[in-house]
Amino acid sequence: MKKKLIVQKFGGTSLSNIQKIQSAANRIKKKIKSGCNVVVIVSALGKTTDYLQSLINKIDINGDAREIDTILSSGEQASSGLMALFLNKIGINARSFLGWQIPILTNKSYGKAKILDINVNFLKQIIKNGVTPIIAGFQGISEELRITTIGRGGSDTTAVAIASKLHADRCEIFTDVDGVFTTDPRYVKKAKKINNLTYDEILEMASVGAQVLEPRSVSLAKKNNVPLIVKSSFRNIEGTNISKARKIIEKRNVSGIVFSKNDSKITLLGVPDKPGVAAKIFGSLARKDINVDMIVQNISVDGKFSDLTFTVSENDLFRAKKSINKIKKEVGIKNILPDSKVAKLSIVGIGMRTNAGIAEEMFKALAKEKINIDLISTSEIKISVLISRKHILKAVNVLHKVFKLSDKIKK
């Protein structure tokens, strides 16, 4: 029988000291001894990348992205060597590989490069020779032979890209939590680990602020149908399985509740209700690289003016205001009302597709607690509302209870 091929990715928190590196190495060894071929992807140790970024920030945060990538990629270089060293010590024939040594070819968008090609034949030959490759995550090489990085959290993407190209049986993402939770356990005591999720669910959860997996890596896994598992690198328990369709027998409408507290709202009063106005407003923001999230335009009563409300990241609020102010006169906006005290709360679940009553249940529960909803946006498997930031703790707990997320899953 052909050996199973497993890609295992260890994040920085799983490699923050020698004991943790050892524990990760033992985990890899155990998997190999169980009869699998393993390909390992490592992040930089602990907070190494943050430290390097802090040095960069002190020098020139907007400096040459090629130099910044050279600096940042050094963290994964060290950790891949250290992991190979440890594995060799405990009897596993392992070897570190840097992005340029495989190579992992990317485009030239330094700092957020896209993987174009991976020399998998070389990796296959390495594996065939009985060597376990320890690949430095987050990095590649461009055609001009300079080191690239593929964005923060990029080691997840490296892992999924390698797993896809090698047609791995699965890709295991080891982290410092037990898996993906119904909501943030720091806010809801009864938050529970979710055993099974679909790619779409985790994508919606990630896009609204759950820092579990890099969204690009999930999209890539979905595209290539690579089974993902998020699990603890410290505790020996089952993690969260992520695949195309979770078992239908798990009856559940809402899978998780996610929220973000770094949103800000801008309301434009008295916006002329004529074609091209919205394009002008959002175009001016886009040109400043300001991402707009939720947008609601009130129906114009007199056919002449309407109100427009949208959200941006709190970091962008000042720049967004400034940008709108510049076109205020030209567009004919009467007033700009910024509000940085808002939070976005979302419920996500593949079951919502076929259950129309979920939204009503959510709004009712919030209304009962006298929590006002500012904005609403929905997708097929997600409902997001914008509420006052001071209500977030109460709101999450209420919804967690209403949707019975701490109950045992019915099968």
Added chain:
Amino acid sequence: MKKKLIVQKFGGTSLSNIQKIQSAANRIKKKIKSGCNVVVIVSALGKTTDYLQSLINKIDINGDAREIDTILSSGEQASSGLMALFLNKIGINARSFLGWQIPILTNKSYGKAKILDINVNFLKQIIKNGVTPIIAGFQGISEELRITTIGRGGSDTTAVAIASKLHADRCEIFTDVDGVFTTDPRYVKKAKKINNLTYDEILEMASVGAQVLEPRSVSLAKKNNVPLIVKSSFRNIEGTNISKARKIIEKRNVSGIVFSKNDSKITLLGVPDKPGVAAKIFGSLARKDINVDMIVQNISVDGKFSDLTFTVSENDLFRAKKSINKIKKEVGIKNILPDSKVAKLSIVGIGMRTNAGIAEEMFKALAKEKINIDLISTSEIKISVLISRKHILKAVNVLHKVFKLSDKIKK
């Protein structure tokens, strides 16, 4: 007129924080603005290499040298990028280069690789294009496309090798001291900076323990006749110039006094005085990679037995004793007397070549202070003595005074 080409090397202590990196960058800029082409070599920031080595030591100090080199070389990777970032910020068109990007080809002796070739045509083209190359020191690439390192202090060697190959006008080594001193200022208050030294003098000083320049880099500079300057990266003062022959008008017999306190002495009593015995003894040590420094064999009185005394590094004392013990019976050695409480003291100076009275002056001065001399070894420009470790402070001060090293140099 052709622009001068200067190689500037900055060590870890010159790059231990953002202010120091900035100060080094400004120094580079000033040199460029004065009309020179500059090639920069950087070490890792501050104690980065020590930190990485400490991680390696915790895992497997005798592990795969290829992995260790991958780990250690990451420090210079980060610093080359950071320096390039800083220079670009202050208006200098600079670019980082890693060993594999030039490439600097070395042999496969990982951890202590020898530079075989440097693609200087590529570097010349870069310089011609108006770009200042910031080269990661200490690293290269082997023919099997893996990162190599060339030994601790290797950035000096990288700098001199680059300077040689580019036929640079000089190679400036920036460090945290003002230059090379007549002796260790921590021991002798009146120690003075030496303005001019020859390659041979600095080599003798380095080989007997002065941690100023990596000896291999000096040999390379001597071989290629590259003028070296050791100077402070913080203070704007002239450093120490090192060249083939220093100005004859500087009348000086002794240039400097150096000492090391990590020597140990082993005396073998009653060694049979017949051919092949010394070879057997030192062969057994060499096979264990134990370096023997000074050797003295007493004249055999009866023609049958003599005493043999030699020094090894204190770290090797135990292993040396063990090794001799193994052949004690076979060779017929009567007794082994180890002594770890010794120190080696040397006076170095090119003027000693033509002045026979120096040795006598040294021995007299020590005798006057009742400091006993255990062993003596000499070269053309150096006299070393082994004395009791407890006398070292007194001995250095006495000799510093006797040879008038704190006086103004007569011209």
